[in-house]
Amino acid sequence: MDLYRDEILDHYKNPHNFGELPDPKVSYEEYNPLCGDRVVLQLKIENGKLKEVKFTGEGCAISIASASMLTDYLVGKDIAELKSLPGKKVLEVLGLSNIAAGRLKCALLPFEALKKSLAKLS
Amino acid sequence: MFDVNKIREDFPILKRKINGHDLVYLDNAATSQKPKAVIEAVADFYENHNANVHRGVHTLSEEATQMYEEARVRVAKFINARLPSEIIFVRNSTEALNLIVWSRGKAHLKKGDEILLSEMEHHSNLVPWQLLAKEVGAVLKFISFDENGELEISNLKSQFSNRTKVVSVVHVSNSLGTINPIKEMTKLAHEVGAIVVVDAAQSVPHMKVDVQSLGCDFLAFSGHKMLGPMGIGVLYGRQELLEVMPPFLSGGDMIRSVTINDATWNEVPYKFEAGTPNVAGAVGLSAAIGYLANLGMDNVRQHEIKLTDYALKKLSVIPGLKVLGPLDAQKRGGVIAFTLKGTHPHDLASVLDGEGIAVRSGHHCTMPVHLRLGIPASTRASFYIYNTKEEVDKLVDGLEKAKRLLTK
Numbered sequence: 001m002d003l004y005r006d007e008i009l010d011h012y013k014n015p016h017n018f019g020e021l022p023d024p025k026v027s028y029e030e031y032n033p034l035c036g037d038r039v040v041l042q043l044k045i046e047n048g049k050l051k052e053v054k055f056t057g058e059g060c061a062i063s064i065a066s067a068s069m070l071t072d073y074l075v076g077k078d079i080a081e082l083k084s085l086p087g088k089k090v091l092e093v094l095g096l097s098n099i100a101a102g103r104l105k106c107a108l109l110p111f112e113a114l115k116k117s118l119a120k121l122s
Numbered sequence: 123m124f125d126v127n128k129i130r131e132d133f134p135i136l137k138r139k140i141n142g143h144d145l146v147y148l149d150n151a152a153t154s155q156k157p158k159a160v161i162e163a164v165a166d167f168y169e170n171h172n173a174n175v176h177r178g179v180h181t182l183s184e185e186a187t188q189m190y191e192e193a194r195v196r197v198a199k200f201i202n203a204r205l206p207s208e209i210i211f212v213r214n215s216t217e218a219l220n221l222i223v224w225s226r227g228k229a230h231l232k233k234g235d236e237i238l239l240s241e242m243e244h245h246s247n248l249v250p251w252q253l254l255a256k257e258v259g260a261v262l263k264f265i266s267f268d269e270n271g272e273l274e275i276s277n278l279k280s281q282f283s284n285r286t287k288v289v290s291v292v293h294v295s296n297s298l299g300t301i302n303p304i305k306e307m308t309k310l311a312h313e314v315g316a317i318v319v320v321d322a323a324q325s326v327p328h329m330k331v332d333v334q335s336l337g338c339d340f341l342a343f344s345g346h347k348m349l350g351p352m353g354i355g356v357l358y359g360r361q362e363l364l365e366v367m368p369p370f371l372s373g374g375d376m377i378r379s380v381t382i383n384d385a386t387w388n389e390v391p392y393k394f395e396a397g398t399p400n401v402a403g404a405v406g407l408s409a410a411i412g413y414l415a416n417l418g419m420d421n422v423r424q425h426e427i428k429l430t431d432y433a434l435k436k437l438s439v440i441p442g443l444k445v446l447g448p449l450d451a452q453k454r455g456g457v458i459a460f461t462l463k464g465t466h467p468h469d470l471a472s473v474l475d476g477e478g479i480a481v482r483s484g485h486h487c488t489m490p491v492h493l494r495l496g497i498p499a500s501t502r503a504s505f506y507i508y509n510t511k512e513e514v515d516k517l518v519d520g521l522e523k524a525k526r527l528l529t530k
């Protein structure tokens with residue numbers, strides 16, 4: 001079953017960009033009370049680009065691996081471009097385009113946090 | 123004559139492959155699978171008898187009406203109600219509980235009156251009472267559960283007052299598994315003049331339930347959790363109480379006469395069955411009861427005790443696994459919710475699904491239980507008549523696999 005392929009499990013066990021930024025420009029906490037998944041995203045922005053991003057939180061393997069892989073993808077991107085990033089693209093980046101509907105919320109929780117952080121910017 | 127292998131042959135869905143494996147269906151507390159007898163009874167109704175009930179004098183309408191009323195008689199016998207008219211057909215337990223809250227509850231509860239529930243209620247026996255309490259200014263009180271997941275009823279008397287109007291409790295908890303002492307609680311409640319409502323969604327499908335012996339005033343359950351179709355459920359209520367209750371939903375079928383400005387109500391139970399009922403559902407439920415009665419509810423219970431006991435023993439040796447609720451199979455239904463250290467319930471359920479094993483993950487509509495235990499969610503395996511020890515072994519193997527994959 002490729003939901004738990006090695007790449008996902010590696011990101012879950014050793015997440016990239018885990019931690020806090022000393023001087024974030026914006027941060028946002030997204031929480032799913034139904035399963036207790038929680039992701040806090042912190043962004044640092046310079047010249048209209050995402051300079052640095054970190055996350056903390058806890059949850060299932062899918063939500064944590066998703067936060068890890070998504071934050072890797074985000075670094076260096078234009079903020080304007082990120083504002084229109086579709087969820088479908090995120091699932092492609094995660095390699096989870098075929099994820100079961102029941103787990104979609106887990107996979108997209110970090111993306112929800114991103115959308116809401118970016119909304120706070122304007 | 124309880125032969126699991128023979129029983130399994132009656133359930134077409136058990137032949138399904140899930141992700142390349144034989145289906146191991148352990149989500150029976152959510153809904154049960156259906157035997158051929160039930161599927162065929164529903165098909166037979168639509169193929170040969172379909173018509174609206176209580177409305178026509180033509181042959182089909184009379185046949186449909188008779189089948190519907192026979193189903194009511196069968197349900198009444200199954201739970202030992204005094205009269206068939208004490209059986210009201212609804213959609214599910216949730217609707218049955220809402221009916222009591224919004225008919226009897228709203229008519230009888232005043233500001234400052236007390237509603238006594240337990241801390242282990244399913245949301246369907248909690249949220250409607252919360253709404254009613256807000257609307258009329260009544261007070262909600264809760265019987266707590268101890269570290270074994272058993273209700274603390276030693277000091278139950280002190281929880282009652284002359285303002286206690288309703289006690290509404292779950293018979294078997296769908297997350298802790300606990301079987302609550304309804305009979306004792308009913309006695310105490312009646313001493314202070316409170317009525318007793320029982321959420322029997324997880325008991326009627328799995329053990330002999332006798333409403334007269336329990337002594338309760340109302341009892342709710344769902345057909346779909348006891349081999350029956352979805353969309354048919356039952357509210358049992360004592361005739362004297364039903365007779366003086368105002369209607370819940372109104373419209374066709376539930377009236378005796380209507381003028382342009384006013385209406386009078388039909389007799390019980392029709393007063394509470396507004397609109398075209400789920401006749402095929404009632405017919406299917408009747409077939410399900412026939413199937414269960416043929417097995418014998420005591421045999422059903424014994425089978426589940428054996429499986430639960432076996433599962434509790436196998437699960438408790440998995441390091442880091444913690445079972446919610448009592449650890450004695452005699453004290454609980456065949457529902458085992460648990461946490462496994464270092465793994466999230468959703469991940470466990472997904473890995474198990476990869477092995478063809480269906481379990482539930484989440485809070486099982488009992489968020490307050492999980493809050494009280496300080497966990498966001500749990501994984502739940504729940505058994506029924508067609509489950510086997512081999513399936514419990516597969517569950518344990520699946521959990522070991524999930525642990526290897528997921529723990530850091």
Ligand SMILES: Cc1ncc(COP(=O)(O)O)c(C=O)c1O
Binds near residue numbers: 214
């Ligand atoms: C204890 C309990 N009460 C009530 C319900 C609600 O049943 P339904 O969804 O059929 O209304 C359930 C099942 O989900 C349950 O387990």
